[in-house]
Amino acid sequence: MTDATITRLRKPSWKDPRLLLGILLVLVSTAGTVALIGSLDHGVEIYVARQGIPVGARLSSQDLDRMTVRLGGAEAQYLRADEPLPEGAIATSFVGKGQLVPRGSIGAARALTGKPVAVPVDGVLPEQLQEGARADVWVAAPDERNGFKDPHLLVRAGEVVKVVQNQQAFGANASQVVIVLIPDDKLPQLLAAQSNKSRISLVWNPEGSAP
Known part of the structure; x- marks a missing residue:
């Protein structure tokens, strides 16, 4: 058996650069997977109409449910549940039952x-x-x-x-x-x-x- 063969069969040491590189690659892959799953699970709570909200109806928390959704850049178009409801706001256009509440459908009475x-x-x-x-x-x-x-x-x-x-x-x-x-x-x-x-x-x- 040659010296080269003996070297290959020798139990790797913690100081072996190849072992350290392998551990590093595993950690990087695991971190990337966790980050990907975390990004897929990311969502925001948006208000949803519990019943149909007619034009002119004053908006209150009793009219709304919450739903966690992933809308990407479109989330800014809807009323977020982590924000306070606009005081004295009314529906300026109809919002159907179960629909997300668009910001454009809510405003002051003078907006009608x-x-x-x-x-x-x-x-x-x-x-x-x-x-x-x-x-x-x-x-x-x-x-x-x-x-x-x-x-x-x-x-x-x-x-x-x-x-x-x-x-x-x-x-x-x-x-x-x-x-x-x-x-x-x-x-x-x-x-x-x-x-x-x-x-x-x-x-x-x-x-x-x-x-």
Whole structure:
């Protein structure tokens, strides 16, 4: 047996550079794995709507649940649960049940550019006209022959705040009342249409936004 063979078979010493290098590589690999797992588990607590939050509703902790999510750079767009709720804040746009609460949907009352108005509707509504949907408001004024003139578009993509079923108080034939957010500049015209018994119709707007 040669001296070289004896050297290879000799039990390595703690001072052997090859052994120290192997231990170092194992430690580096382990640290990298731990760091990777830690980064994958990293998340932030975001507020989630416990129930649907309609436009104009004052925000409170009773309306919210917490959920830990990983959103990366998008987390700044949502209301974090480790931050205090804005004092006196209301929903300026509808937030559906179970949805993350966008910062852009919360603001002061003065941020609203419209007022919720109850619009009685005869007949059956399209199933798409639910809270948070958008509806075009068409108005047909009465004519001189106990009929109605051609309808015209009064409001495009008004946000539906709430749908109330079987509200007979708003009219003998009204099967439901839809509360729609009406822009301030269109509010006088809609109130005038209601007072002169115009026919008001709501049409679901799939585009979901005003031009």
